[in-house]
Amino acid sequence: MSDTVLALKDVTLRLRGNAGMVEILHDITLDVAQGETLSLVGPSGSGKSSLLMIMGGLERATSGSVLSLGQDLTALNEDGLARFRRDNMGVVFQSFHLIPTMTALENVATPLELAGHADAFDRAEAELEAVGLAHRAGHYPAQMSGGEQQRVALARAAAPRPKLLLADEPTGNLDGENGQAIIDLLFGLRDRHGATLVLVTHANSLAQKCDRMIRLTDGRIADQQLRAAE
Template sequence: MTAPPPTPSPAAPQPPLIAVRQLTMGYALGSRRVEVLRGVDLQIAAGTRVAIAGPSGSGKTSLLLLLAGLERPSAGQVVVDGVDLGALDADALADLRRDRIGIVFQSFHLLPSLSALDNAALPLQMAGRRDARDVAGAMLARVGLGGRLQHRPSELSGGEQQRVAIARALVHRPRLLLADEPTGNLDDQTAESVRDLLFELNRDFGTTLVLVTHDLSFAARCDRVLRLHDGQLHETDPASLRAPADAVPA
């Protein structure tokens, strides 16, 4: 009698792309100290879309800056893609961002003297890639700006500038994309097109997306929604933020 084939072993669980443990951050405000994060714990799986929501001043941007290694916590640990950010000096953190993290800001932060092409190529040029401008041109075409490569930021609309910023953030195919109110300076129609683009690129590239937003309809399109209140994160079901008739794109 033929023996049955062996039962395959279950796949080992993958470690989270982001692991935050007991994260605390505060700052002095006059004679008192304000704690914006109080012992926050968080794990985010690779490839997911996570929104961090909350009122102005709640610490959303502070948390994003900590995940990027642009700020240091008062206490606690941030591990991104297996790397403890607290163990890195400033140069090593810059290398980590260059290789594995993309960041999109509300105010675009493009260099005004450079063309869209050269702005988008910056991360690759910093890494010494000889094909930086070719790859950046292809990414700009991917975000709908193939005909605007030589335009400077002052010659682009707000939505076009944000698309350049998104291209720059993704040109090196990072594992993690952090977006801080990426549609906050845009009109409603342009904002919606940028939201669609972010989710489309997340799906196509498999990049983990963590975004800060006060727009709950934007947050509702994510896999997870985390509300920041009184220094603590509280998970909310995205479905609870959607209008009943909403069709939520994949």
């Protein structure tokens, strides 16, 4: 049996809204195996992005436990969570979050430099080449298309060789052709680096490409579906 890289038990999330406390997630228990690809689906407001953020330590669970690679994320302070993400996770957002004053190469190299890698720029160049953007290394985000910016964001997430890759609507702002390119790259990362991939998506074709699909409704796991054998 594969090692478990993520283990959530009885996870609840409550956030304060205009009308008082709102329960976003209700008693979520979920294990994710090493090398697995997992999609989180459901209608808007079902809690899937919140669940992904809790998996990445970007949001704190109100109650329950969150173990990532054996580390209890609920026991870490903000600095500890930042270091843990730096060393173990890659996160890809729908809105790219590139630094506008940095070139593509500098954007990809920055997390490597922060982690103390002496070969940061060599590794950044290799990742840009892997996503087909070696020729764009010296360009700034504003000089690139949306699809190119998302590929830079993916290269940046992949460059530290993360054990766990989290993606929130990675194809949401892209047209069909660029979206398919990002899908191929995401799954290629699993093959190249052995990363475990968890993604939030509204795209049914992407969700069904994963080993397992979790459907959320009103902050609860409604059902799970394994990919059909090919």
